[in-house]
Amino acid sequence: MSGRVLVGVKRVIDYAVKIRVKPDNSGVVTDGVKHSMNPFCEIAVEEAVKLKEKKLIKEVVAVSCGPQQSQETIRTALAMGADRGIHVEVAGKDYETLGPLQVSKIMAALAKKEEAQLVILGKQAIDDDCNQTGQMTAALLDWPQGTFASEVSLDGDKVKVVREIDGGLETIKISTPAVLTADLRLNTPRYATLPNIMKAKKKKIANVKPADLGVDLTSRLEVLRVDEPPQRQAGVKVETVEDLVGKLKETGRI
Amino acid sequence: MALLEGALRVNLLANSRSFYKFTSFVGVRSLSENVSSKPVTSSSPEVAGDHVLYTQEHFALKDSLKKLIDQEINPHVDQWEAEGKFPAHKVFKILGSAGFLGVNRPAEYGGLGLDYSYSIAVAEELGNIRCGGIPMAIGVQTDMTTPALARFGSEELKKEFLLPSISGDKVACLGVSEVGAGSDVSSIKTKAVRKGDEYVINGGKMWTTNGAQADWMCLLANTSDGPPHRNKSLICLPMNLPGVHIARTIDKIGMKSSDTAQVFFDDVRVPCKNIIGQEGMGFTYQMLQFQEERLWAVANVLTTLDIIIQETIQYTRQRKIFTQPVLYHQAVHFRLAELQTEVELLRSLLYHATALYIKGNDVTKLASMAKLKAGRLARELSDSCLQYWGGMGFTNDVLISRFYRDLRLISIGGGADEVMLGIICKYMDTLPRK
Numbered sequence: 001m002s003g004r005v006l007v008g009v010k011r012v013i014d015y016a017v018k019i020r021v022k023p024d025n026s027g028v029v030t031d032g033v034k035h036s037m038n039p040f041c042e043i044a045v046e047e048a049v050k051l052k053e054k055k056l057i058k059e060v061v062a063v064s065c066g067p068q069q070s071q072e073t074i075r076t077a078l079a080m081g082a083d084r085g086i087h088v089e090v091a092g093k094d095y096e097t098l099g100p101l102q103v104s105k106i107m108a109a110l111a112k113k114e115e116a117q118l119v120i121l122g123k124q125a126i127d128d129d130c131n132q133t134g135q136m137t138a139a140l141l142d143w144p145q146g147t148f149a150s151e152v153s154l155d156g157d158k159v160k161v162v163r164e165i166d167g168g169l170e171t172i173k174i175s176t177p178a179v180l181t182a183d184l185r186l187n188t189p190r191y192a193t194l195p196n197i198m199k200a201k202k203k204k205i206a207n208v209k210p211a212d213l214g215v216d217l218t219s220r221l222e223v224l225r226v227d228e229p230p231q232r233q234a235g236v237k238v239e240t241v242e243d244l245v246g247k248l249k250e251t252g253r254i
Numbered sequence: 255m256a257l258l259e260g261a262l263r264v265n266l267l268a269n270s271r272s273f274y275k276f277t278s279f280v281g282v283r284s285l286s287e288n289v290s291s292k293p294v295t296s297s298s299p300e301v302a303g304d305h306v307l308y309t310q311e312h313f314a315l316k317d318s319l320k321k322l323i324d325q326e327i328n329p330h331v332d333q334w335e336a337e338g339k340f341p342a343h344k345v346f347k348i349l350g351s352a353g354f355l356g357v358n359r360p361a362e363y364g365g366l367g368l369d370y371s372y373s374i375a376v377a378e379e380l381g382n383i384r385c386g387g388i389p390m391a392i393g394v395q396t397d398m399t400t401p402a403l404a405r406f407g408s409e410e411l412k413k414e415f416l417l418p419s420i421s422g423d424k425v426a427c428l429g430v431s432e433v434g435a436g437s438d439v440s441s442i443k444t445k446a447v448r449k450g451d452e453y454v455i456n457g458g459k460m461w462t463t464n465g466a467q468a469d470w471m472c473l474l475a476n477t478s479d480g481p482p483h484r485n486k487s488l489i490c491l492p493m494n495l496p497g498v499h500i501a502r503t504i505d506k507i508g509m510k511s512s513d514t515a516q517v518f519f520d521d522v523r524v525p526c527k528n529i530i531g532q533e534g535m536g537f538t539y540q541m542l543q544f545q546e547e548r549l550w551a552v553a554n555v556l557t558t559l560d561i562i563i564q565e566t567i568q569y570t571r572q573r574k575i576f577t578q579p580v581l582y583h584q585a586v587h588f589r590l591a592e593l594q595t596e597v598e599l600l601r602s603l604l605y606h607a608t609a610l611y612i613k614g615n616d617v618t619k620l621a622s623m624a625k626l627k628a629g630r631l632a633r634e635l636s637d638s639c640l641q642y643w644g645g646m647g648f649t650n651d652v653l654i655s656r657f658y659r660d661l662r663l664i665s666i667g668g669g670a671d672e673v674m675l676g677i678i679c680k681y682m683d684t685l686p687r688k
Binding site for chain 1 (some may be wrong): 310313314315317318319321322351352354356357366368432
């Protein structure tokens with residue numbers, strides 16, 4: 001086994017920022033807004049680095065698809081302990097329409113090229129909440145998948161994954177190479193310590209174009225309109241259950 | 255607008271049963287209706303290439319520190335303020351392990367050997383802590399007790415005191431001010447009399463930040479009977495020696511989470527080798543540290559002032575009086591614009607002074623000006639903003655009142671306004687001539 005783990009990291013609007021819709025309803029305001037690494041991607045990086053520290057794998061490669069600024073996100077992964085980075089350049093219109101389908105094609109191509117033993121992604125991104133990239137990547141590669149992982153144990157060429165599902169926890173054992181997606185409780189990501197931030201400056205980030213990987217970025221989706229959720233209306237207080245039923249009937253709710 | 259962020263959060267929460275990691279996210283978006291998506295706390299560009307002082311490394315450092323603050327410090331601030339003390343050993347160990355306590359200290363003692371602009375970046379980021387006491391305590395540890403030791407201390411002394419202070423294993427405090435001498439440092443009375451190869455120390459110190467928890471004190475004492483600027487020395491004093499009495503912690507109106515002690519020395523014996531550098535040079539060493547101290551204080555308060563303005567905007571946007579938001583009244587948004595302008599001016603002065611300092615210049619005049627302005631602006635701004643919070647501003651339930659109390663100290667501690675004015679006048683050559 002190559003002992004190489006690919007980790008996908010996405011640059012998203014920082015969780016603490018208040019999102020605003022653009023006046024033309026074409027999307028949300030991103031200019032001048034603080035961005036950071038998707039929290040679930042942080043958890044994915046942490047898990048990969050932990051596997052390396054346990055000497056179960058040899059190399060952690062951080063991958064990000066996006067414009068120039070995605071390199072900052074890769075640097076954060078390097079500061080957390082990733083060995084090198086790959087920046088897949090996607091900018092302009094292509095970046096606006098970049099979604100799980102395109103990213104999973106890129107990840108699949110890279111996983112083959114780098115002969116990855118594992119691909120670890122965050123379970124979803126906090127901007128689009130898609131929860132698709134991991135699953136699509138596994139399907140494209142025809143690899144097993146362990147999604148919503150809250151515990152990962154690597155043993156030789158098998159991975160035991162405890163998955164968080166609606167009914168509780170499900171434990172599966174899959175063969176590598178495999179795709180895993182990180183859920184909230186998988187681990188607590190480390191702070192990039194200052195010495196590691198300085199060390200990360202020397203680590204390499206390779207530049208790749210999607211065309212080099214034979215990936216077609218055309219989107220199958222067109223965003224028609226983006227709106228804020230409706231304003232929350234004030235509630236009405238009632239005295240009795242009869243009143244409540246009456247009011248609900250009145251307003252056509254039941 | 256309340257549901258907008260709710261939509262993003264709820265999705266997350268629905269999929270992951272625990273909110274513990276994200277409760278801090280929910281808490282941040284407290285007052286939510288109709289709020290702009292640009293809570294840019296600093297108007298300095300986030301793009302590394304354009305910033306006058308900071309590179310991408312500086313921003314990476316700030317991001318990492320902010321995360322640490324959000325996870326390890328801010329969730330506990332209210333509790334520590336109420337208790338009148340924060341766990342210094344615990345917090346300093348977390349910061350030390352992540353490398354934040356020795357940014358511009360030598361690498362052989364665990365520091366990072368970076369230039370002072372990194373210390374300023376750390377100071378700025380610490381302004382995100384939701385009180386004044388803890389950043390102040392950290393600042394004492396990093397920039398008030400160790401500069402002289404790092405520059406002039408012996409190898410042995412640095413191993414014993416500097417190294418563990420940088421790693422966060424030992425808590426340091428500064429013993430300079432006394433009951434009878436604050437601004438007038440040269441008239442301190444604490445004496446360290448040489449007896450054989452020991453100093454015997456008698457006297458006391460006041461206003462000692464971290465005093466109740468410290469493992470060692472950087473002590474300024476009279477070691478001979480010479481002229482007052484040449485008879486003092488800096489001594490590394492372990493706080494557990496017999497004769498060191500922590501008389502009390504002072505009940506202050508602000509900076510509540512920082513323990514401030516009054517300490518007495520009763521025939522305390524310390525080896526002579528614990529002296530930093532040369533005997534008699536203590537006063538000079540102490541003065542050298544001040545430029546860094548003052549710039550640090552300015553950097554720290556700027557972030558806090560930005561936060562106060564942003565939170566005031568958020569509050570006044572949703573609070574209605576006479577049928578419209580408080581913020582819509584011209585007196586209010588115009589005043590906030592004035593205050594933000596002043597903050598930007600002070601920020602420019604800070605970067606200007608820091609850039610010159612890194613190149614090796616003496617920035618005493620600029621640092622004193624910046625400190626003077628920081629203290630006064632902090633008072634003016636917190637007072638004006640508190641007014642716009644109305645009755646709520648007068649309660650202990652909001653951040654503005656805490657900062658109103660905490661920031662009042664800036665004009666007093668670390669060099670009172672009047673001392674700053676005296677220094678500036680000296681450089682302007684306007685003081686009465688002898």
